[in-house]
Amino acid sequence: MLLFRKKGHSMPTKTPRFNRLFQIVRFLRVARLLLWTIWVMYRERRRVVRAHAHGDYTEGPNSDVLIEVLVAFRETAVELGVLMIKLGQFLSSRADLLPEKALGILSSLQDEMPPAPFEHVMYMIESELGKPVEEVFSILERKSTAAASLGQVHKAVLASTGETVAVKIQRPNSDQLVRMDLSALKFVIWIITRFVDKNHFVDLMGVYHEFKRTVYEELDYVREAANARRFKEMFKDDPMIYIPRVYDQYVSRRVLVLEWIDGIKINDYAALDAAGIDRLEVAKRTVCAYFYQFFVAGFFHADPHPGNIFVKKGSTGHGPIIAFVDFGMVGSLTKHMKRFMKEVFLAYITRDSRALVHALSQLGFINEGANFAPIERAMSLMMERYHGMTLGEVSELEIPEMVQDVEYLLYGQQLHIPAQFAFTGRAVGTLVGVSTGLAPEFNFVEVATRYARKFLGFDVKNMEQTLKQLFNQLLDVGRVLLTLPRSLEQVIRRLEAGQIEVKLASNGPNGWKRLHESGRSNGDPSGMRGFAWLFMFVASLAGGIFLLTDSHQFIAAWFCFGLAGLITSAVLMKS
Template sequence: MHTKRTRINRFSQFMRSFRVIRLLLWTLWVIYRERRRVVRAREQGNYEVQPNVDVLIEVLVAFRQTAIKLGVLMIKLGQFLSTRADLLPERALAVLTSLQDEVPAEPFEHVVSVLEQEYKKPIMELFTSIETDCTAAASLGQVHKAVLATTGDTVAVKVQRPNIDQLVRMDLNSLRFVIWVITKFFHSDFIDMWGFYREFRRTVIEETDFVTEATNAKRFQEMFKDNHAVYIPKVYEDYITRRVLILEWIDGIKLNDYAALDAAHMNRLEIANRTVSAYFYQFFEAGFFHADPHPGNIFVKKDSSPDNPIVTFLDFGMVGSITRGMKRSMRDIFLGFITRDAHAIVVALTQLGFIGAGANAVSIEKAIVLILEQYHGVTLGQMRNLEMGEVTRDIVNLLYGQPFQIPAQFAFTGRAIGTLVGVATGLAPDFNFIEVAIPYARNFLGMDTNSTRETIQELTTKLLENGKVLLSLPRSVESLITRIDAGQMEVKLANLPQMRGRRGRNGGSGGVPITIGGNGRTSLVLMFLASMGGGIYLSNIHLAGPGWFCLGLAGITALGALLRR
């Protein structure tokens, strides 16, 4: 006989709402206050101002402790905040990452109650056996190992926590009220509080519907059906409900259980390679990815051979998608990077939702120029030698110090990549994360043979646009001849301010003064230098088509200069 579902009484609702509102008001206010101070200072050109990280950590530690007691949505909110490099600096983000491993389990009586309510049968008619201790506990549900009575299969039974719908509704209302208070009394053009609320609400609602998760799991099965290095567990169709999901049980070893992997003689470098490759396939090629790849959601199957480890993904409640429009904007960012066009990058970031209406685009553009100076000239091949952690820190600092806001999909992606870097490095310290990513990135950005024509057309258009500017504004020559790899050359034009070329990680630049005279010939020489510099640089980063186009343009320009003599 199934048990009657209980509800939260009025007094308990009031007390919970009071505690949640008090917790959120203080936490979100401190986050808002510190970021506002840093962003405003940097908009005025003061890059020395830093957030008070000690105060943020103190507030977030208190938030984490209370969130564990309140459970459900507060834990999920902490996990969501841990993905937001636009709201918190790096050290503060780390405080919230452990929430994933600190979630207490619900009593087994609750599991029995939900199963009997959903299937209208006594639990022993459903399962030959079911373990009373859960094997995994998350913010919205928990998993128990069982044996199906109908088939005898060993399965994983995922059950939602009690009163999940009521608690989610109450806490979302409290969060909405707190955001209303903050936005009512403190105007903000650099933190989209309502956008943050909408993204969080959508994510939570999707995760509380196990029918959606089952659909996601089946989509991943289809994606990896021909990949024998990746396994997705079977979904039991006849047992799918909104509150219960039954999947094939996987006997496996967690990715961070290094002792067990070594005891099984598993090839840890190959595990790292297959895990990261599977993720980049999802992101770059399928456009649909597992957005929560922490070690508890990725296993190595125990029955796989040591040199042929089979990686298994679990928990498909949190997923992300890359649309065609997003892909085009991301390619625009790449093209803006190689042409050093900070304005084009700002436009693409705005289209992707990173920059909201009313944000100080001039300040953002200046910050992007600093990043371009630091990393411009680093080829895809040279990227293999970069420290991923150092690059990540630079990006996080840029996001926090400028009026950026991270769309949910990219927040999940950033956290997923950060998690994968840590897992892969732990598995194999000599694993090269960027080297695995480069082939997928080439294809994604249209640098493979099938998409070269489109890339050449787009790049050529951008180069010609820069060429027009070069003829009327000599200062823009720096955009395309920032340092010719072979000559390490700096150009100085007579009667014009000195221009500096900088190459981020690969050394300094020398200076050779060049004096140019004559109006018509000056334009031709400028075009020749720009085309030659662009051609050499593009060839070095393996863009052969655009490189030859620029070199050909340089030849035609040189011929024109000779004919004018």
Template sequence: MNVGAQRSVPPVRTPPPRVRAARVRINRLTQAIRFVRVSRLLLWTIWVIYRERRRVLRARERGDPDVQPNVELLIDVLVAFRKTAVELGVLMIKLGQFLSSRADLLPQRALDVLASLQDEVPPAPFSHVVSVIESELHRPVDELFSSLEPEAAAAASLGQVHKAVLAATGQEVAVKVQRPNIQQLVDTDLSTIRFVIWVISRFVDTSQFIDLMAFYREFKRTIYEEIDYVKEASNARRFAEIFADRRGILIPRVMEGYTSRRVLVLEWVDGIKVNDYPALEAAGISRFEVAKRTVEAYFYQFFQIGFFHADPHPGNIFVQPGLSGDDPTVAFVDFGMVGSLTRTTKQGLRELFVGFVVNNPHAMVSALNRLGFIGEGANLGVIERGVALMMEHYHGITLGEVRDLSVRDVAYELEDLLYRQPFRIPAQFAFTGRAIGTLSGLATGLAPDFNLVAVSIPYAQKFLGLNRDGATQNAQQLLTQVLDAGRTLLTLPASLERVLTKIEAGQVEFRVAENGRNGALRGRIARGTRGGGLRASTALPILAIGIASLAAGAALIVNQDLVAGWFCLGLAGLAVVGLAFRR
């Protein structure tokens, strides 16, 4: 990779007359046809998802907990959605990927259909690329670049990347250019999505398992940020600052003076795609070390910074060999999709931790409710009973046994229970789960024996404010903060009577069968529950993080040689948060 010193860029001048506008409007007939196709696609897809959920829930209300959604019908509908989304391109592909992160809407097999929806499309003509560059940067291409590859290095639904060499510095760069008519297509499709949501909301109430308008707002915000390359450049600069002093992580530099809303120029990154295992091995690079550095980089973003790269698919991560196979450099590219954990969200997660430390299922459910994971009209009493029973199930496991837990087995054991619970994924968490799910699969592919739990513990310790010297004091400070806020976790709140009234409206029957430490846990909710769902395969990564966070606290609050009862009591707490996520 050429990283030569950057010299001053020649001043930008007024575009010459030969530069034509690179934005060609789509005619009204084409817009009308697209509106009809998108509307029909979304109306049918959302209606079937809603109808299956309603059918299952009504059966449970009648005391028939064995009714299952028609998975084959859902698969057929989603296969048709995927096919049409690929044909329509642009926003429909993004919408399918966004929907694939919503385990609160669809069962596992149905979500598998959308998991294979890849944002890979044929590139736009090179003439379009030249036209956009010249109209956006107001200079002829041959003045900007001494060379510009006509063949795209990568192409997606919103933009494509070409390799070039800066005329001013001789440095190799990646030129990212927006596809034709993206702004107009995005505006049209978003208007259609909003119209469909309005129509659906006039006839059915979907609020018990998803807030459609919140879903729309988050999706809209994400898309508009992705097509604003000035924003992406800002994200790239921030990541460069975050990892400036961190060994083994590379963030490409933004080439100042070459960025607009539709064009972005970054330092070119040479490297091996992270999932090209034969090439990694041929280069003598340790796949385990690549997995370790990649996962550590993400835990650092999640737990310590609260600002993270939300699209860690293999096309956005490259590996460069170091002086030895155990010293590779992991390079991240494409910073259009980012996520963040606000201070309020972090505090909510800490309160969840406090709830399990003091063995208070009510406090844990309250924290989940404040974080937005529990749907409207949920029977909180039934959920509290479920959490309490899961606490009892895991009580008595030692820290050593925690590390040996089969996270995948536990996730599958909880799947049937949580599918019937009224959990939903808040909009701000959708891409968080998707990112962690993708990351987990990436790490497993690189090194099947990679221990996500062990790597996450030191980061979880810092997140929870715990350290070996002042663990008890810091834990007490967490309790004090919550108590000072008026949320007593050691006694039931004044609303207990209302909660008990809700409990009376529902019945819960649990059957716990022990089979070693990974005993099966099964539950049935006969009445009083609404919505919710889980995908076990992507519950895996968050459950692992939950285990790590709890293990970190337990290892500091109690002696390492003692039974980590407090940890075990809280396993279900963070697992419930994580198991709602889907990549």
């Protein structure tokens, strides 16, 4: 319950900043911890990749060494808080950096901390909103409902309307601590990148910039309010997804007021059962909401842990309503990323390892120059083994066998998670965990297939037989035709530079002369008209294939195919 200041008390004083000595000590402590942790991770990956490159596929990462290092990291992260907890959570989703056993050490890191003093809460509200607390809220609970590394939430009632709201306040000195820890992280990455082989490790600086961007966005509550409005607009036509309202007059960089959500936490299984809510339906709706965010909107909630998803009982016959909160960590997908994520999605449904590997390559998951054949075989074996299983069945498999499969792909085949997908992978991993807990009988492929048929414009009944063959054939032809202009340009440049020697062979000493004269007799002195017709034919055919395989714009694609046929007819009639 609210305990306002007693009359006559002045506004709380500003939280003191850190002195120079504290900053230096913290910088050195964080840098030492990160330097050792990242170096051991790199050393293990390099050793495994080198062994596999020499044909020794029995070699794996030394989990005991990594666990020892990560236990020390976890203990220090809990003590230092703020950015170090965020970094530990981030690493816990990087299966390309750590083996399964080691990931488990960091997965237990929870973004929970003791709340900041209530005096700080009052100071932040008054300094950020420019009004006394009593003018804004008639009730402001002293006890926070959630306290994380960067901020905390208090339940309140607006004085003007009597509406119940959630007040999010940034923790004291969060921005200063984040700057200090990020500078230490950047320093460590700068040192390590001077000594590592990039082919044996991920793009550390790219990961740093992605991590930095996300953390600073989380610190800006004005941006979070904009994210919440965007999500509300995205799901305005879906009554089964609920996004809380933003109170625009009470938004600043460090204070945010949102509608209070009365619901059941998605991992409170006893409460869900007591309310008569179908947990399988909750899992389906949550996953489908993410399918929409990934493949249609290209904008997704990047932190779907149980504390950020609530379930409300819908009206009779309409099932549960899924409510999302906390929009500080979001991700965006470009058209290129959406296109090939869609291809990964469909390739998995159809068990097409070739298309899957091609799409992963286009997204940057496969190192440049890697041999696709063994990756395709490994993907094919994994899909054959796990395709169509429920999440419960997968979780009951022999863990060592699954771990061996994953580690072989990530370590032996030089796969990695690109920086721009760092938080996409984290969101997917968290979502799978939430869905498994909700309903072990949840079948991902079944739900994905229905979604593909309904929202992506595919009839999936005969996908296995028809789409797979057509996709492969068009993809092969499309790859060749789409790279033809670039290849021709490269050849021409090399010819002009004298780097290619051309030898012409003809039927007899006057063969070339006869060919040239034939072109001239048809009114084409240079012989380029035929090349022009050929180029237009190739461009039309390639455009049709591109439209068909990229965004499935069938009308535009068949127009291009018709144009290619028209060009062929014109050439035949002319000849």
